[in-house]
Amino acid sequence: MTGNHTDKNITRRRAIAVTGGTVAAGGLAVAGYQSAFADETTADTEATAAGASVSANSGSGTCVLMSSVTEGPYYLDGALVRKDITEGKSGAPLTLRITVQDTTESCAPVAGAAVEIWHCDAWGYYSGYTTANPGGSAPAESEDGSTADDQTYLRGYQIANANGVVKFKTIFPGWYTPRTCHIHVKVHTGGEKEDGTYEGGKVNHTGQLFFADDAAEEIFALEPYSKHTGSYTKLDDDMVYDGGGASSGLLTLERVHKADPSKGYKGYITLGIDPDAENTGAGSGGGGTPPSGAPSGAPSGAPSGAPTGTPPSGAPSDSTSPSASASS
Numbered sequence: 001m002t003g004n005h006t007d008k009n010i011t012r013r014r015a016i017a018v019t020g021g022t023v024a025a026g027g028l029a030v031a032g033y034q035s036a037f038a039d040e041t042t043a044d045t046e047a048t049a050a051g052a053s054v055s056a057n058s059g060s061g062t063c064v065l066m067s068s069v070t071e072g073p074y075y076l077d078g079a080l081v082r083k084d085i086t087e088g089k090s091g092a093p094l095t096l097r098i099t100v101q102d103t104t105e106s107c108a109p110v111a112g113a114a115v116e117i118w119h120c121d122a123w124g125y126y127s128g129y130t131t132a133n134p135g136g137s138a139p140a141e142s143e144d145g146s147t148a149d150d151q152t153y154l155r156g157y158q159i160a161n162a163n164g165v166v167k168f169k170t171i172f173p174g175w176y177t178p179r180t181c182h183i184h185v186k187v188h189t190g191g192e193k194e195d196g197t198y199e200g201g202k203v204n205h206t207g208q209l210f211f212a213d214d215a216a217e218e219i220f221a222l223e224p225y226s227k228h229t230g231s232y233t234k235l236d237d238d239m240v241y242d243g244g245g246a247s248s249g250l251l252t253l254e255r256v257h258k259a260d261p262s263k264g265y266k267g268y269i270t271l272g273i274d275p276d277a278e279n280t281g282a283g284s285g286g287g288g289t290p291p292s293g294a295p296s297g298a299p300s301g302a303p304s305g306a307p308t309g310t311p312p313s314g315a316p317s318d319s320t321s322p323s324a325s326a327s328s
Contacts, residue, residue, distance in 0.1 A: 063107035071281035074126040079155040084169040087153035091122040091171030093264030103272040109164025114188040118155040124176035127151040135177025136230015180238035183209040206281025
């Protein structure tokens with residue numbers, strides 16, 4: 001694995017993912033995915049150009065070094081190298097096109113960089129931590145608690161092409177208290193694909209990707225998102241997003257179908273990194289603990305001081321008590 005992450009217990013989760021183990025949340029039709037992913041043959045140069053426009057929108061004029069934040073308590077080592085990370089999870093389709101640039105070399109693309117993402121499902125649950133309470137009121141993620149945390153949905157790597165571009169198929173994330181809608185991201189270099197995952201090298205960037213409130217709110221009104229009720233944290237009130245626009249992880253979003261948000265979104269961003277730097281995100285401050293029942297003990301690679309406690313049984317409760325020890 002990379003950095004300080006040495007957890008070898010991912011083997012069972014990886015096997016489940018490869019053999020198609022899923023937990024379906026119910027909701028949007030497969031047709032929505034087909035619409036969102038219909039442009040897979042779009043040239044990588046288009047994705048690079050889209051990413052470059054994001055950097056310009058940040059006010060820097062060219063590429064910028066991205067803001068780094070903690071990885072949060074829901075990280076799992078050993079994610080699979082794969083383009084489609086949904087594993088059957090239902091939700092509004094989201095295609096991500098991420099361009100990795102070297103801020104020390106005239107914004108040159110970082111070919112071969114491994115971009116890793118992970119995020120919650122439509123109800124606020126993370127694979128590997130499906131008994132953690134997302135806050136508010138949501139259906140229980142799994143009726144079988146004995147195997148719920150073996151799931152690997154909504155986690156994966158992609159290796160950047162010659163233009164520094166990676167593409168992911170996923171769903172629009174849900175939310176959990178006390179956070180706004182977001183996706184976690186790491187950029188690794190110097191390693192290689194091995195046994196279906198990415199091994200060795202180092203982590204150059206740890207950050208989070210964010211969504212404009214208007215897009216999130218219209219998605220959360222749809223099934224299956226609408227089954228999760230409670231207080232959603234808007235972007236300006238989030239304890240991690242610092243208001244820096246694209247340089248702080250704000251995605252440029254485009255509807256797949258202008259009149260129908262259920263068809264999903266395309267998201268673009270450029271990640272400016274220093275390939276010589278190392279930033280695992282472990283132990284970083286700035287944020288708040290997840291709601292009660294969040295991870296029972298920190299996994300290998302989780303930040304020091306990550307929340308601990310016994311996950312609740314059954315569906316989540318309405319109580320939460322955010323603090324400022326570690327972001328999620």
